[in-house]
Amino acid sequence: MKVHISEDMVLNCMRCGFCLPACPTYRYKQVESASPRGRIALMRAVMEDKLDILDIANQLDACLGCRACEPACPAGVSYGAILEQGRAQLVQARPLPGIVRWAYRYLLGTPGGIKFSGWALWLYQKLGLRSLAHALNLVEKIGGKGLADMERAIPPVASPARRAARKRVYPAAGNRRYRVAFFLGCLSDIVFFETNQNAIDVLTRLGCEIVVPKGQGCCGAVHSHAGEHAMAVEQAKRNIAAFEQSGADFIVGTAGGCGAALREYDKLLADDPEWADRAKAFSSRCRDFSELVEQLGPIPMGDMTGTYTYQDSCHLRNVQKVAAPPRNLLKAMPGARFVELPEADRCCGAAGTYMITQALLSDQILDDKTEKVAGTGASTLVVANTPCHLEMLEGIERAGLADKVKVRHIADVIAEAVRKASGERA
Numbered sequence: 228m229k230v231h232i233s234e235d236m237v238l239n240c241m242r243c244g245f246c247l248p249a250c251p252t253y254r255y256k257q258v259e260s261a262s263p264r265g266r267i268a269l270m271r272a273v274m275e276d277k278l279d280i281l282d283i284a285n286q287l288d289a290c291l292g293c294r295a296c297e298p299a300c301p302a303g304v305s306y307g308a309i310l311e312q313g314r315a316q317l318v319q320a321r322p323l324p325g326i327v328r329w330a331y332r333y334l335l336g337t338p339g340g341i342k343f344s345g346w347a348l349w350l351y352q353k354l355g356l357r358s359l360a361h362a363l364n365l366v367e368k369i370g371g372k373g374l375a376d377m378e379r380a381i382p383p384v385a386s387p388a389r390r391a392a393r394k395r396v397y398p399a400a401g402n403r404r405y406r407v408a409f410f411l412g413c414l415s416d417i418v419f420f421e422t423n424q425n426a427i428d429v430l431t432r433l434g435c436e437i438v439v440p441k442g443q444g445c446c447g448a449v450h451s452h453a454g455e456h457a458m459a460v461e462q463a464k465r466n467i468a469a470f471e472q473s474g475a476d477f478i479v480g481t482a483g484g485c486g487a488a489l490r491e492y493d494k495l496l497a498d499d500p501e502w503a504d505r506a507k508a509f510s511s512r513c514r515d516f517s518e519l520v521e522q523l524g525p526i527p528m529g530d531m532t533g534t535y536t537y538q539d540s541c542h543l544r545n546v547q548k549v550a551a552p553p554r555n556l557l558k559a560m561p562g563a564r565f566v567e568l569p570e571a572d573r574c575c576g577a578a579g580t581y582m583i584t585q586a587l588l589s590d591q592i593l594d595d596k597t598e599k600v601a602g603t604g605a606s607t608l609v610v611a612n613t614p615c616h617l618e619m620l621e622g623i624e625r626a627g628l629a630d631k632v633k634v635r636h637i638a639d640v641i642a643e644a645v646r647k648a649s650g651e652r653a
Contacts (some may be wrong), residue, residue: 230568232274232312239304240267246296246306251574251592252289260286263296263306270313280316284380287313289585291578292333292452293541307546308494314454323453331455335413335445336462343388345417347383355559380621397437404434404523408475408512410466410489413445415482416611425543425642426481426516432645433523442469448488448542451495456563463492464502468508478513481638483543484579489513490547515543517611517637525559529647531640532562536605538596538619539571540612541578553611553637560644566603570596589618591601597622600632608634 246263247253253262260269266286272278287310294307319382322328335342338349351357360366360378367375407424416423447462455632466489470478480486490513520526533559544550550572558565576582576592600608600623608623611614619634646652 229449230603232270232309232316234274236305236312237267237271237274238306239265239302241302242268243301245299245301249295251293251295251433251576252588255588255591255617256289256356261289263290263300263304263581264543266290266313266424267304267306267309270309273313273316280313280320280470283313284317284321286318287484291541291574291576291581293578294575295541295544295572295574297545301463304609311451311454311456314452315399315456318454318456323455326401327438327453327549328455331453331458332594336458338442338444340445341413341417344413345390346387348381348417349386349621352498369584371565371586373583373589374398376590376621377582377617380617380624381418382620385428390420390641392486393424393439395441397431397439398486399434399436400432401434403436405436406474407435408470408473408478409436409437409439410446410470410478410480410484410485411443412480412482412613413449415480419613419616419636421483422636422638425636426479429520429526429642429645430479430516430523430640432649433520433526435519435523438473438475440469440473445489446482446485447495449579451488453497460489460495463506465493466639467492467502467505470509471505475512477519478509479516479519479574480513481516481611481613482637483515483540483547483549484614486513486515486544487546515549515552515611517552517556517641518547518549520641524556526641526645527648528560528641528644529649530562531560531644531647533607534566534603534605535560535607535609535640536566536568536600536603537571537609537637538568538615540615542572542611543611544572553609555636556641557609560640565606568603568605568608575615575618575622577612579614582614582618582621593618593622594626597626597628601626601628606632607640608632609637609640610634611637623644 231475250262261267269283273280330652366378385511445462450458490510492506493510496502575596582589623632
């Protein structure tokens with residue numbers, strides 16, 4: 228599937244510079260080519276045959292893809308789409324390593340691969356192979372510092388027995404208000420299985436019947452961001468087909484990045500006559516967990532005394548336009564004191580696989596973020612996206628704050644508050 232950079236999209240950029248202060252890489256590198264405006268200019272040069280796509284590979288690789296430039300752009304330039312087109316063209320000239328493509332296609336690219344990965348990670352931890360791998364520094368030797376840092380941040384994962392106990396349908400408590408199809412995700416469900424289960428528990432208590440569609444897989448974001456456009460399209464079609472049979476009012480997930488990808492299936496498949504309308508219907512029903520919970524409120528919550536702060540998921544804020552709901556839920560918890568995190572809208576450095584592929588800059592961004600977290604005095608840092616969760620766990624540990632600050636997903640926090648209201652153990 229040949230992908231070209233859209234001339235119309237590129238020419239929409241007026242070079243006004245409003246994107247510069249919003250861009251994390253420009254902020255750290257202070258060079259034009261590390262900004263959205265600069266990268267668009269480079270891609271325009273490729274489009275006009277003045278440069279080869281390989282000439283601008285470093286700048287395409289170095290972009291976080293956080294899309295903070297889009298809300299800042301007065302012309303409404305679709306930078307995310309331009310970036311993915313550029314990366315897709317780059318992959319055609321510089322294919323990804325075979326093992327990476329294999330993992331994208333067969334591990335994260337299929338429902339069976341995701342299930343296998345969850346089992347394999349549990350076995351790796353259970354058999355003590357993790358300690359051996361650390362002692363021999365094997366993870367860093369195989370995948371570099373970024374992968375090693377991420378692996379160290381992964382908490383103990385759910386057992387195969389716990390995964391097997393998941394139901395396909397969870398009835399609503401009391402009168403059913405909505406039928407909700409739950410999107411599990413790939414890394415989300417592999418690493419943070421309990422977060423998904425907590426989200427399901429909260430939603431059923433609020434009157435939602437939850438169905439977990441069989442055959443769903445990865446959202447395709449990791450494929451799109453890596454330039455594997457055809458694989459991303461495969462994931463979108465698989466998920467649309469899986470969820471169409473659910474009869475759900477909404478499609479809900481717990482990962483801001485995944486939700487952004489789902490909400491843009493209509494754009495991804497806009498030129499496909501067979502799938503365009505189906506994608507549009509699918510995307511129109513997508514909601515973030517916090518967004519739907521706030522809509523269902525007010526909700527009963529027990530005492531959650533403590534100081535909380537919140538780090539935005541870039542794609543939840545910049546693409547899904549969801550910023551207030553998580554904050555409103557935290558502020559509504561009895562006993563909770565909410566402190567706004569300075570520059571919470573700036574990327575934490577995770578950016579999907581960026582923490583692995585661009586570890587040095589990712590760490591620099593992360594260290595600045597954890598310093599700001601420490602400055603809030605919060606005892607709980609709340610997140611709303613899986614890579615952000617792992618990144619902040621790593622950052623808090625490296626900063627020596629693990630005894631002072633817990634990193635928790637919004638679904639886990641709200642689930643605890645709701646259970647406390649019912650007099651249950653959290």
